[in-house]
Amino acid sequence: MDDSANDHICGSHGRDTSLLNVVLDELPQEMCKSNDFTLKPLAIPASPSSTTPQVPKSPCCASSREAGNSCSQFHDLSYVPHVCSTLNMALNLEDSLRLIHGIACSKLDMHLRQMTSVDVTNASSSYALSLCCSRTGVSCLCAVGPCSCSSALPSSSPQQLTASASCQTDDLTDTHALEALSPSSLFSLSEKQSVDLDKATISQDLSFLNSLIQPSSSASSTNDLSIQPAPQTLVDPPPVGKNICPSKMLPFSCSFCGRIYRQKVHLRKHVMAQHTKQKPFFCPHCAYTTVEKSHLTVHIRTHTGERPYICRVCHYSSSQNCTLKSHYLRKHPESKINCVTCGGTYVTELEYQNHLKNCVSTFDRTL
DNA sequence: CAGCAGGGGGCGC
DNA sequence: CGCCCCCTGCTGG
Numbered sequence: 001m002d003d004s005a006n007d008h009i010c011g012s013h014g015r016d017t018s019l020l021n022v023v024l025d026e027l028p029q030e031m032c033k034s035n036d037f038t039l040k041p042l043a044i045p046a047s048p049s050s051t052t053p054q055v056p057k058s059p060c061c062a063s064s065r066e067a068g069n070s071c072s073q074f075h076d077l078s079y080v081p082h083v084c085s086t087l088n089m090a091l092n093l094e095d096s097l098r099l100i101h102g103i104a105c106s107k108l109d110m111h112l113r114q115m116t117s118v119d120v121t122n123a124s125s126s127y128a129l130s131l132c133c134s135r136t137g138v139s140c141l142c143a144v145g146p147c148s149c150s151s152a153l154p155s156s157s158p159q160q161l162t163a164s165a166s167c168q169t170d171d172l173t174d175t176h177a178l179e180a181l182s183p184s185s186l187f188s189l190s191e192k193q194s195v196d197l198d199k200a201t202i203s204q205d206l207s208f209l210n211s212l213i214q215p216s217s218s219a220s221s222t223n224d225l226s227i228q229p230a231p232q233t234l235v236d237p238p239p240v241g242k243n244i245c246p247s248k249m250l251p252f253s254c255s256f257c258g259r260i261y262r263q264k265v266h267l268r269k270h271v272m273a274q275h276t277k278q279k280p281f282f283c284p285h286c287a288y289t290t291v292e293k294s295h296l297t298v299h300i301r302t303h304t305g306e307r308p309y310i311c312r313v314c315h316y317s318s319s320q321n322c323t324l325k326s327h328y329l330r331k332h333p334e335s336k337i338n339c340v341t342c343g344g345t346y347v348t349e350l351e352y353q354n355h356l357k358n359c360v361s362t363f364d365r366t367l
Numbered sequence: 368c369a370g371c372a373g374g375g376g377g378c379g380c
Numbered sequence: 381c382g383c384c385c386c387c388t389g390c391t392g393g
Binding site: 269290291320 | 368369370371372373374375376377
């Protein structure tokens with residue numbers, strides 16, 4: 001790849017609003033017409049402002065800015081929260097951010113598929129990613145949330161390519177949203193790199209990408225077009241350090257605060273509890289709400305007086321097992337439960353019972 | 368110290 | 381993904 005092409009791709013578009021137009025032009029038309037959604041350039045403040053919404057910036061964005069690529073510009077996302085005619089659903093700020101993120105991710109992913117179709121053998125992956133980022137407004141992508149955008153990566157090792165694909169396609173698994181948001185023109189290419197894509201081609205490309213990703217134990221079927229999040233065993237876990245991007249270790253990171261989780265469901269609970277305040281479980285006795293049903297069950301015991309965890313030594317009881325455990329450790333430290341099978345010691349009956357499930361099954365397998 | 372709420376991990380479906 | 385569980389931190393007596 002010659003430098004001129006790279007210049008064309010990664011040149012001064014960080015200060016060029018034409019890319020914004022690309023993004024906006026390819027948003028659903030109804031949305032643009034209705035002015036539900038506005039996207040405008042935002043200068044990066046020299047220091048965090050208390051009046052500016054804290055848009056999390058991923059470590060890769062910082063490195064990207066240092067590299068002078070498209071991540072040098074952030075965008076101010078604002079949205080008038082009322083019913084969106086295109087989606088026929090109300091969008092809050094998080095939904096709006098996810099919308100932009102999802103579009104950027106899907107476009108990046110589609111470009112990546114096309115580029116891998118065109119050339120997967122030479123060292124053009126970084127060019128492909130740069131092209132994708134430049135043409136899909138990856139600045140927006142980076143501004144929305146932490147990602148492993150590879151546009152700044154100087155080389156194109158399979159691990160880097162995999163990291164990018166796995167990061168972006170986390171949102172791509174939301175096929176429902178993509179179907180609603182992806183008119184055919186959304187993924188069309190106007191340049192000569194455009195290739196005709198059919199399902200077989202995409203599947204082939206995804207097979208290639210998936211071949212770079214070691215399947216996890218819980219991986220879905222190979223017919224699934226979604227790319228699974230990168231498992232931790234993809235590469236040797238890097239030592240924890242200030243220069244290590246956490247998203248390389250744990251695949252699910254919060255788009256708002258950057259916290260990372262091992263499982264997607266944990267990230268979802270975190271976002272619901274901390275950012276969107278969506279707590280679907282309501283206490284019938286008070287105003288308590290929670291994201292976790294089991295937490296509501298425990299809470300209701302404060303109203304009903306149920307104390308199912310009973311001390312085997314005294315008459316103490318508690319509504320939570322951990323409280324009983326604390327009681328045992330403080331009041332009856334000598335009282336332990338010994339496993340008759342393996343000899344292990346346990347504090348509470350519940351701990352022992354849970355242990356027996358594994359201990360007995362293990363014991364049975366050894367027979 | 369007890370009670371409670373919430374975060375996060377693990378496991379089975 | 382739902383559920384269960386453990387752990388931790390906060391608060392009041």
